[in-house]
Each structure stands twice: as C-alpha cells, then as structure tokens.
C-alpha cells in the first residue's frame with residue numbers, strides 16, 4: 001500500500017507567514033490525506049497557532065538578520081550551519097516527500113537541508129519582493145507559489161496562485177446595500193435611524209500598529225459623534241491593549257461603543273461584522289479583505305521590506321477596492337483618518353461598491369492549487 005504523503009512546512013514568525021501556512025496544512029491533510037509537521041522557532045507566532053490547529057511543531061534555533069545589531073547578525077550567520085544540521089536530522093527522521101518553505105526564520109535552514117537531501121521543495125512567497133529566506137533558496141527550489149506575476153523571476157518553477165486564506169472568509173455574505181437606509185440626514189447632519197449600526201474594525205496586522213494605537217483614541221470621540229450607532233473594535237497587538245484602552249477611556253469616547261483586544265482569534269467573524277476595516281496592507285490582510293469582500297482604509301507599514309505593503313495597497317486602491325492613506329505624523333494622521341473614516345462610514349453605497357470591487361481581487365483557488373503543486377512534487 002502506498003504510504004501517506006508526508007510534508008514538512010517550515011517557517012513562521014509573524015501571522016503573515018503562519019496563517020497561510022496553516023491554510024496549506026489543512027488542505028494537505030483534508031484533501032490529500034497528508035501527514036503534516038511544522039518547523040519553526042520559539043519566538044514566532046507558530047508556537048501558539050500551530051499546536052492549536054492540531055499539527056506537530058518542531059522548534060529550531062535561528063537568529064535574526066534584519067533590523068538587528070551587527071553582532072547579532074554575525075552570530076546568526078555563524079549559527080546557520082547548526083540550524084541546517086538540526087533540519088537535516090528532522091528531515092532524516094520524518095522523511096518528508098516535500099518540504100514547503102513559507103518564509104520567515106525557520107524557512108531558510110529547512111529549505112537548505114531539503115536541497116542538500118534532494119527532497120523536493122516548494123517555496124511560498126506572498127509579497128511582491130521575496131523576503132531573505134526565500135531569496136536565498138529561490139533558484140534552488142523545485143517550485144514556488146507566488147502572489148504577483150513579477151515575483152516569478154526570483155524562483156524556479158513559480159506559478160501565480162495567490163495567497164491561501166481561511167475558507168470562512170469566502171463564506172462571508174456581501175455588504176448589504178440596505179444599510180443605506182439606516183442613516184438619514186437632516187441638512188448635513190447624520191441622524192440615528194431606528195436600526196442604525198455601523199461597525200469599524202481596526203487592526204494592525206499580527207503585531208498591531210503603533211500609529212493606530214496612538215491616533216484612534218484621539219479621534220474616537222469625534223468619530224463616534226459623527227457616525228451615529230458606530231461601534232469600534234480595535235486590535236492593538238501584544239502588550240498594547242491596556243495602554244490603548246486607557247487612552248480611549250481618557251478620551252471621553254462613550255465606553256459602550258469601543259472595545260480593544262490584543263489579538264483576535266476569530267478574524268473571519270470580525271470581518272463579517274465589519275462595515276469598514278482600517279488596517280495595514282500585509283499580504284494576508286489584503287488577501288482576506290478580497291476573500292471577504294470588505295472595504296478598507298489601508299495604511300501601509302512604512303518600514304516593510306522594499307515598501308511591499310505600499311505595492312499591495314496601491315494594487316487595491318487603483319481599482320477602487322480600498323482607500324490608500326499614507327502614514328503621516330500622528331496629528332495629521334488623526335485629521336486624515338477622521339475624515340476618511342467618517343466619510344466612508346456615512347456612505348453605504350460607496351462601501352458596498354468597494355466591497356464588490358475588492359472581491360474581484362480574490363484568489364479562491366489558491367489553496368487547492370498549492371495542494372496540487374505539493375502532490376505533484378511528491379509524484380502523487
């Protein structure tokens with residue numbers, strides 16, 4: 001009898017790496033009956049999300065190379081052979097048919113080990129310009145799944161599949177046009193209609209965004225006054241919920257109409273509830289907006305490698321699927337966001353139109369296609 005397909009998924013760090021990796025893992029398990037294991041590092045989000053999703057996780061030690069001191073970089077490079085050696089050990093005992101590298105810390109050493117052992121490899125790259133781990137192994141991999149046509153040139157055997165996102169995002173109902181009726185105007189002043197309700201979701205990617213945490217509490221009171229019935233749910237990132245909550249509390253904004261949380265586990269439900277989303281433009285974030293058909297104001301993280309968040313946001317803004325707001329100093333940012341958010345929240349027709357347009361950018365087959373690529377590499 002043929003043995004089950006065995007796949008080692010390597011990488012992690014931020015949600016942007018871990019969350020699509022989990023979507024790939026579920027597809028391989030459910031549609032290909034694969035046995036899937038993960039390799040990550042102790043400081044990544046994988047340590048919580050992978051075991052919660054029911055997959056085994058092996059940890060290896062890999063240092064950081066970006067935004068760290070020279071001494072740390074030297075140590076990281078010196079430790080690299082140890083990381084590769086540990087991955088060689090793991091691969092020899094698990095005997096994967098394919099190693100999938102999703103980018104992030106553990107991805108580089110695991111993919112190098114797979115290349116050395118001549119195990120087929122698939123690289124997954126969600127951003128227009130690959131991160132370091134994928135750039136290092138790009139020409140040596142067997143195949144790659146990318147999100148942008150222009151990214152294909154960094155890899156061997158690359159196909160544009162899009163980014164796998166959790167299936168629940170595709171199941172979200174379209175934005176109802178009917179909400180248009182819920183807010184009426186007397187002169188230019190919005191009046192609270194009988195069923196008036198608007199929900200704004202603010203989230204800064206898997207780590208939160210400092211700019212939202214500092215600016216939103218400053219404008220919340222006025223925003224809640226301008227938009228009747230509005231409720232705000234604000235994800236702050238780890239360690240930021242308390243201080244951000246205190247800032248909202250001190251702002252005088254009605255405490256029954258805002259809520260803060262460090263991290264939201266049930267994002268598909270939060271997207272479904274939202275009429276508008278204020279967020280960064282990380283790769284998975286924008287893929288989820290498209291899958292869910294939800295309008296957004298995108299504020300690209302200015303420090304993202306090769307300014308790739310700006311490219312993601314521009315692609316959405318160009319076709320009227322989202323608004324792009326470049327990050328400014330806090331005061332200016334507050335004024336811009338107050339105007340962007342209230343303008344959109346009071347214009348249900350525009351929100352519905354953006355919701356329709358953004359859905360046109362979704363890749364509903366991404367995860368199925370990546371699953372097939374892995375199976376093909378394994379010769380199944």
Ligand SMILES: CC(=O)N[C@H]1[C@@H](OP(=O)(O)OP(=O)(O)OC[C@H]2O[C@@H](n3ccc(=O)[nH]c3=O)[C@H](O)[C@@H]2O)O[C@H](CO)[C@@H](O)[C@@H]1O
Pocket residue numbers: 014015016017019126127203204205206207235262263264265266267281282283284285286288301304305308309
């Ligand atoms: C600061 C930084 O370097 N960010 C990078 C990182 O972002 P980041 O890790 O934020 O990545 P993404 O925007 O791609 O994905 C965030 C993921 O976390 C999920 N989520 C987030 C918050 C929360 O409370 N709950 C939750 O489930 C989102 O639904 C999404 O699935 O990786 C991305 C993919 O390589 C890059 O494009 C980003 O530029």
